[in-house]
Amino acid sequence: MDTTAVRHYLHQHPELSDQEFHTTAYLQKQLEQLGYRIVTPAALHTGVIAEIGPTTGPTIGLRSDIDALPITEHTGLAYASENPGVMHACGHDFHMASLLGAAATLAEQADQLPGTVRVIFQPAEETHVGAQEVVDAGGIEGLDAIIGFHEKPDLGVATVGLREGGLMAAVDQFKVTLTGIGTHAAMPQLGRDPIVGLAATVSALQTIVSRNVDPQQTAVLSVTHIEGGATWNVIPPAAWFEGTVRTFSHATRQTVKDHFYAVVKAQAAAFGLEATIDWLEGPDVVDNDPVLTKIVRAESEKFLTVVSPTPSNAGEDFAYFSHRVPSVFAFFGTHGTSDWHHDDLRLDDAALPSASQWYVRIALRLLTYFAKEVPHGQETH
Ligand SMILES: [Zn+2]
Ligand SMILES: [Zn+2]
Known part of the structure; x- marks a missing residue:
């Protein structure tokens, strides 16, 4: 042939x-x-x-x-x-x-x-x-x-x-929506800003691989897409981000997921936001x-x-x-x-x-x- x-x-x-x-x-x-x-x-x-x-x-x-x-x-x-x-x-x-x-x-x-x-x-x-x-x-x-x-x-x-x-790695996919209260950009004290909360959450998530995963194991956590707001002088009521986790063992996969939920919930609470997490398990x-x-x-x-x-x-x-x-x-x-x-x-x-x-x-x-x-x-x- x-x-x-x-x-x-x-x-x-x-x-x-x-x-x-x-x-x-x-x-x-x-x-x-x-x-x-x-x-x-x-x-x-x-x-x-x-x-x-x-x-x-x-x-x-x-x-x-x-x-x-x-x-x-x-x-x-x-x-x-x-x-x-x-x-x-x-x-x-x-x-x-x-x-x-x-x-x-x-x-x-x-x-x-x-x-x-x-x-x-x-x-x-x-x-x-x-x-x-x-x-x-x-x-x-x-x-x-x-x-x-x-x-x-x-x-x-x-x-x-x-x-x-x-x-080849196990694949997980996540999407997180942070809901606060929208307000005038000049009067943040009247709302609950999801943008600042999102920025802090995305940064904090990067500590999972460096601080929670066994250094002898491999893991990747990437936030690849964030959206929130529509203009320069309004704090929006909500913002969201999505991304993926890649791991090579069941234990590491579970560790990353557990800490992910903990970090997102704690960060959201710190900023007075409500967090919704969608977690999609891909191939092992x-x-x-x-x-x-x-x-x-x-x-x-x-x-x-x-x-x-x-x-x-x-x-x-x-x-x-x-x-x-x-x-x-x-x-x-x-x-x-x-x-x-x-x-x-x-x-x-x-x-x-x-x-x-x-x-x-x-x-x-x-x-x-x-x-x-x-x-x-x-x-x-
Ligand atoms: Zn392909
Ligand atoms: Zn292919």
Whole structure:
């Protein structure tokens, strides 16, 4: 399969999260032509799940996400997005092309597979709901393991990043509204100013990471958006801010949340304001199974450069799989020109063959492992 042509086509036709109808139809047609059984649950509106191999023996899932971002592309590429304001700026076109290439190679040896390979083309990763949609629809039932990767522009071609345990951060999202009493800017004593209270609260929140989180752990708390007031001579009745927290362990995640609530409530009380906190839990940390990661590393080292990557504070909804099925999520080098979510991100197509090969070799290796080698009573489940 010409995976470069596949990637260019998909790059040219990006679609937003949960609206990947054209992408879904394209992928399904390709998989049908390759002889795959389409097993997409009816509850899944976009995305494709398909299987190949005997229905006996172990089942290994290979995952690619399929959605694009609301970004206007500025790459100057001949195959730039034809969908205005939408761009594959996170490399999910690369993921799809690699997995489709792998699917083609696996189809050629369908008769000899010691188990089933299930390819999962998952919708809506960017909005962090797609993996959960797949789980809810029953798309990962019966899997012995699931494998995935995210392309990594700062790693070279034919380089894979692997690490046991946490690879990508748990994501929390917050919005805080502080309500006071509006008044004339010249007579603050007649009101309760939410702007000063907000400024103090935002500053105080920055002490959580430095004063409450274990220095051996990592955490990020960023306030990214604040709004309040409409003009220069009126103190508004309310103001709000929002942002995100990124952590790598359950304990740190809980510590940050607990202190966040305490700081906001105490600050609001100090300024006579009422605080409303909306806390939205995103994906958990992407947690690699230590036994499977060792096996994947040993196989990868046979044909790729394997590096130990720094964990990323970005989130990845593959976490919804990794907390239900033993899994390995990797970073795969694409020698890009910038980074994820940049409007000028260009990836190197030379990275495609080894990425396809990785999916194939890891699938075969894990099928053999689960069919013949997994110690009885010591399954990783
Ligand atoms: Zn992304
Ligand atoms: Zn992505």
